[in-house]
Amino acid sequence: MANYAFYGTSTAASDALAARVTTVENTALVKADNLASLTNPTNARTNLGLGNAATRSIGTTNGTLAAGDDTRFSNSRTPTAHAASHATGSSDPITPAAIGALSTTTWRRRDMPDQALADSLYAGTTPTITATQTTTPTTGYLKYAPAGVTLTGSDSTGPFQYAGAGAFTIGASSPDTNYVLPTSKYPNTYSSGQSIWSIEFGTDTQLLQVRFKYMSTTASGFRLSIDGRKVTDLIQLMSAVSGIGTTGNGHLLTIDLGSAATRRVRIDFANVPFGGVYLPPGAGIWQVPLRGGRLMVLGDSISDGSAGNVGGGAGTWFARAARLLGSTDAWEQGRGGTGYISPGTSPVYAVFQDRIALDIVPYAPDRLIIWGGFNDNTGSQSAIAAAAASLYSALKSALPACQMYVIGCWSPTGSPAGSITNTDATLRTQAAAAGLPFISPITGSCYDASGALVTTQGPWITGTGKVLATTGTGIADTWISSDGVHPTDTGHIGLARRIAAAITALMPA
Incomplete structure (x- = not known):
């Protein structure tokens, strides 16, 4: 250690100052030492926030560091199995939408049925169908009742596959306690709910009897x-039907299929409470699956039917289009007079958005067609736009996996009023903003979810005539009923084919 003396100071002061200099000399880092004078290198690294990498050697074993050219960075390795973590309900689920893939329920053109067969008539022996005003079946026949109906004796619950409706309810008082009706359409009551629906089942019988309540002529x-x-x-x-009695009474519909054979039987009902099926002893009955996913339409009387066509909602374009599109579970959820801003007039129902919480969302359709606007067209376009935007947003939020198609404003004439073309344009704009495909009945143009034009198939209605007031200027003469608004049976057949063609054009290959 060096000796220091400071002149001009007292001896005591000089000694104290020298001691301080010596202390600094002994504790300060010396550049030439290259940090060798650190008394505790480990603590120094900790104080500097350094880890232990600086003390590790290069190598390939535990506790060593990898070099930049280490072969482990480039060799092939089998990843650790972790597929289960991506399953639905697991820690890191992957959906088709998340990776830009099509859903397994996505409609594709290649999946569509043969259009020449999908809507064709049965080519076998024509069944014989008669009715009898009684609820007593042929002696020995066994009853297969709807679920929930009280069973007696040898009765059993039938394995029926219901299609086109849900929330089946038994009547509150006799004789309605023997029958079911769906309540899945506004106003969702036994007497005023969904009146259009179907049953399907498999059987090997020749004869069957269907119990029903006759409601309306x-x-x-x-x-x-x-x-x-x-x-x-x-x-x-x-x-x-031959043998039918009076309304308000229970009946049996006897169907003779001509021979005993394995068949798939479907019965579409319109305003008919259902009380079950009776089969002869030894005949089999079993459940069959529905096909093509659940298809719904949220609409007005163009979908729900009118006096201009046979069968009300069961006779409109929708059931036929569903067959052409390969769907056997077709829910007709239209209500006459309704729309985006119109709740109807006589009777008053509800606007589209007020109906979806009860009529659409709980039943999780795979595909949904939204067709309205005609009953709104004389209203405010800004109000229609706001209602459409709100409806589309609510539906997409509640049904993220559902494929949706918007059809624009109906026009019963080839020369539509400005309010109709304006409504069609308003709905097209809102559909594009919501990312939904759009089909215009006025032009026949089909737009994809981005709003881009895919194809133009021409106006659905041409001419200005109607039944009983023809003009010879287009198909309106036969497609439009005498009320000047609603389609005839011929018109609904044509609309079904136009709509099926438009939707098919918007499908991926």
């Missing part, structure tokens, strides 16, 4: 299909 009807083919093109009114 003009509105109660049915259609029989066998193995996916309809026996009649249109709904058949119960009033036209």
Whole structure:
């Protein structure tokens, strides 16, 4: 250690100052030492916030560091299995939408049925159908009742597959306690709910009897299909069936299929409470799956039917379009007079958005067609736009996996009023903003979810005539009923094919 003396100071002061200099000399880092004079290198690294990498050697074993050219950075390795973590409900689920893939329920053109067969008539032996005003079946027949109906004796619950409706309810008082009706459409009551629905089942019988309550001479009807083919093109009114009695009474519809064979039977009902099926002893009955996903339409009387067509909502374009699109579970959720801002007039129902919480969302459709606007077209375009935007947003939020298609404003003439073309344009704008495909009945143009034009198929209605007031200027002469608004049976057939073609054009290959 060096000795220091400071002149001009007292001896005591000089000694004290020298001691301080010596202390600094002994504790300060010396550049030439290259940090060798640190008394505790470990503490120094800790104080500097350094880890232990600086003391590790290069190597390939635990506790060593990897070099930049280490082969472990480039060799092939099998990843640790972790697929389970990406499953639905697991810690890191992956959905088709998240990776830009199509859903397994996405409609594709290649999945569509043969259009020449999908809506064709049954080619087998024509069944014989009669009615009897009684609820007592042929002696020995066994009853297969709707779920919930009280069973007695040898009765059992039938394995029926319900289609087109839900929330089936038993009547509150006799004789309605023996029958079910769906309540899945506004106003969602037994007497005023969904009146259009179907049952399907498999059987090997020749004869069967269907129990039903006859409600109306003009509105109660049915259609029989066998193995996916309809026996009649249109709904058949119960009033036209041989042997039918008086309304308000229970009946049996006896169907003779001509021979005993394994078949898939479907019965479409219109305003008919259902009380079960009776089969002869030894005949089998089993449940069959529905096909093509659940298709719904949220609409007005163009979908729900009018006096201009047979069978009300069961006789409109929708059921036929569903067959052309391959869907056997078709829910017709239209209500006459309603729309985006119109709740209807007589009777008053509810606007589209006020209906979806009860009529649409709980039943989780795979596909939804939204067709309205005609009953709104004389209203404020800004109000229509706001209601459409709100409706589309609510539906997409509640049904993120559902494929949706918006059809624009209906026009019963080839020369639509400005309010109709304006409404069509308003709905097209809002559909594009919501990312929904759009189809214009006025122009036949089809737009994808981005709003880009995919194809133009021409106006759905041409000419200015109607039934009983033809003009010879286009198909309106036969497609539009005498009320000047609603389609005829011919019109609904044509609309079904136009709508199926438009939706198909918007599908991926």
